[in-house]
Amino acid sequence: MDAVKITEHGDTDVIEYGEHPDPDVDRDEVLVDVKAAALNHLDIWVRRGLPTLDLEMPHVPGSDAAGIVAETGPDVTRFEEGDRVALAAGVNCGHCEFCRSGDPTLCRRFHIIGEHVPGVHAEYAAIPEENLIPVPEDVDWTTAGSACLVFQTAWRMLIDRADIDPGEKVLVLGASGGVGHAALQIADYAGAEVYATGSSQEKLDYAREHGADHVVDYEAENFASWVREQTGGRGVDVVVDYIGAATWRDSIKSLAKNGRLVTCGGTTGGNPETDIPRIFWNQLHVIGSTMGTPGQVDEVMDLVWDGTFEPAIREVLPMSETPRAHEIIENREGFGKVVVRPDSEL
Numbered sequence: 351m352d353a354v355k356i357t358e359h360g361d362t363d364v365i366e367y368g369e370h371p372d373p374d375v376d377r378d379e380v381l382v383d384v385k386a387a388a389l390n391h392l393d394i395w396v397r398r399g400l401p402t403l404d405l406e407m408p409h410v411p412g413s414d415a416a417g418i419v420a421e422t423g424p425d426v427t428r429f430e431e432g433d434r435v436a437l438a439a440g441v442n443c444g445h446c447e448f449c450r451s452g453d454p455t456l457c458r459r460f461h462i463i464g465e466h467v468p469g470v471h472a473e474y475a476a477i478p479e480e481n482l483i484p485v486p487e488d489v490d491w492t493t494a495g496s497a498c499l500v501f502q503t504a505w506r507m508l509i510d511r512a513d514i515d516p517g518e519k520v521l522v523l524g525a526s527g528g529v530g531h532a533a534l535q536i537a538d539y540a541g542a543e544v545y546a547t548g549s550s551q552e553k554l555d556y557a558r559e560h561g562a563d564h565v566v567d568y569e570a571e572n573f574a575s576w577v578r579e580q581t582g583g584r585g586v587d588v589v590v591d592y593i594g595a596a597t598w599r600d601s602i603k604s605l606a607k608n609g610r611l612v613t614c615g616g617t618t619g620g621n622p623e624t625d626i627p628r629i630f631w632n633q634l635h636v637i638g639s640t641m642g643t644p645g646q647v648d649e650v651m652d653l654v655w656d657g658t659f660e661p662a663i664r665e666v667l668p669m670s671e672t673p674r675a676h677e678i679i680e681n682r683e684g685f686g687k688v689v690v691r692p693d694s695e696l
Contacts, residue, residue, distance in 0.1 A: 351371075351372050351472060351473040351474050352367060352368055352369060352370065352472070352692065353367070353368075353370035353472030353473065353669075354412065354471035354669050354672045355370060355408035356396070356405075356407065356408060356410075357407055357408050358407055359397065359399030360399075362397075362676050362677060364397065365676065366408070367672060370408075370410065370472060373468075373472075373475060373476035374476060375421055375422075376423055376478075377423040377426075378423055378425045378426060378479055379422075379476045379477060379479065380422050380423070380429050380435065380477055380482055381420045381421035381474055381475075381476050382435060382470070382474065382476075382477055383419075383420040383474060384416075384470060384473060384474060384475055384495075385416060385494075385495065385692075385695060386415065386417070386491035386496070386689055386690075386691050386695075387412050387416075387471050387495050387669075387690050387691070388496035388499075388687045388689045389412075389414075389676070389687070389688045389689075390499055390500065390528055390687075391527070391528065391615070391617050391679060392413055392462070392465055392615075393411045393413070393676070393679075394676060394680060396411050396465050397676065403466070409468065410464075410468045410469050410470075410471060410472055411464050412464045412469035412470040412475075413439040413462055413463055413464035413465060413499050414437060414439070414470070414496055414497075414498060414499045414687075415470035415471070416436040416437070416485055416491055416494035416495035417435065417491075418432060418433070418434060418435075419431050419432060419435055426479045427479075428479050429484075434484065434486070434487065434494070435483065435485055436482070436485050436498050436651075437470055437475075437481060437498060438481050438483055438642075438644070438647045439462050439464060439481065439641070440454070440461075440481075440640075440641040441461050441463060441467070442455075442459065452643070453643060454643060454644070455640050455641050455643055460640070460641075463477065471669060471672065472692070473694060480644075483498070483647060483648070489655055492663055492666060493654070493660075495689060496661045496689050497654045497659075497661040497687075498647065500528040500529045500531075500532040500687070501532045501536075501651065502641060502642030502646055502647045502651070503529050503532070503640075503642065504532035504533040504536050504590075504650075505532075505536055505642055506641065506642040506646050507533065507590060507612045507639040508536050508588070508612070509536065510642075510646065511637050511639040512588045512590075512612040512637060514537065514588055515540075516540065516541030516542070518542050518587040518588060519542065519585075519606070520545065520587065520589075521545040521546070521547075521573075521577060521588070521590065521604055522537060522544065522545070522546045522557075522562075522590045523568075523573070523589070523591050523592070523593050523597055523601065524548075524592065525546035525548055525557040526549075526553040526557065526682075526684070526685030527592070528686070529592050529614060530546075530590070530592070531556075531560065531661075531662050531686050532659065532661070533590045534557060534560050534561050534562060535560055535561050535659045535660070536650075536659070537561065537588075537590075538560070538561025538562075539561075539658065543563050543564075544561050544562045544563050544564070545562070545564045545566075545577060546562035546564070546565050546566075547565070547566055547567075547568040547573050548565060548566075548567060549568060550567070551567075552685075553685050554566075554567060560660075564580055573600055573604065574601075574603035574604045577604040578604070584606050585604055585607075585609060586604055587609050587610065588609065588611075588612065589601045589604055589609070589610075589611045590612055590613075591612070591613050592613060592614050592615045592617060593617055593618050594613075594618045594619050594622055595616060595618045595620070595622040595623075598622030598623065599624065602625045602628055603628065605632065605634050606632075607632045607634075608632070609632070609634055610636075611636050612637040612638075613636070613637070613638060613639070614639045614640060661686060662685050662686025662687065663688075664678060664683065664686050665678060665684065665689070666690075666691065667688065667691075668691060668693045668696050669690045669692050670693050671690070675688045675690055
């Protein structure tokens with residue numbers, strides 16, 4: 351089969367597309383004929399390299415995909431050949447104290463398909479059946495292959511970890527990004543008053559069309575000062591910040607007393623300067639969040655499948671143009687997800 355491969359950590363020139371060994375299917379795995387896959391900022395970090403990663407090269411990336419079941423292992427009971435499926439990429443051990451207590455995202459061995467183990471940017475992928483969800487017949491492949499990672503992440507961040515209530519003020523940073531555009535829609539769905547940042551009029555218009563009540567160009571105006579002005583000096587109840595170092599201090603400044611900052615990553619760096627006096631004086635909460643539980647995945651993906659939530663698609667490219675897909679994300683071009691499809695599907 352053909353697959354996207356990272357030959358070493360580095361710039362986009364380490365990405366190749368070409369022949370790769372067909373995957374072996376274990377007893378509890380499903381072989382998926384991939385019809386569409388999508389990139390996340392996670393793929394950029396995997397390509398560049400992370401201190402915690404020790405990958406066997408070449409590495410097949412990719413944590414989002416959808417396709418048709420081509421083969422099942424003998425222990426598989428939930429799927430059969432011909433079923434339409436999508437990937438939910440978080441893997442847990444199933445038997446540690448956190449898995450047994452009902453929150454496998456806290457599993458001591460939690461890892462992500464495409465980051466810690468080979469991913470799905472290939473013609474075929476062997477995936478544990480527990481990491482697959484059914485896709486309705488009327489859902490197109492670009493939607494099915496691009497929604498799961500960001501919508502489960504944003505759903506857990508806002509509905510579970512930040513526990514937002516109707517009427518609360520929620521600030522979504524980078525509302526045109528993958529997690530950002532999902533969080534925007536979820537906050538609006540939950541009845542929040544939504545504030546959003548973007549870097550162009552096109553992105554701000556998109557944010558307004560998808561749930562934002564107030565928008566600001568963060569390149570033209572300091573968003574923390576804008577939030578304070580918009581809220582009469584009060585601040586917002588919740589900030590969604592997956593940007594990290596470049597925004598952290600202003601995120602803290604944007605919060606009302608007893609406010610919550612919820613984060614799932616740091617695309618501009620993971621070690622920001624912070625403001626401890628403001629945190630303790632205003633009794634703020636800094637909340638981490640990772641992926642979603644199987645139940646949370648089911649909840650939010652039902653809302654994607656029925657059209658309540660809509661993954662924005664920046665561009666659809668053949669997998670052979672994956673280096674260009676990385677550039678689109680790194681250069682912050684457009685809004686939403688970049689989808690790649692096997693060249694044989696185009």
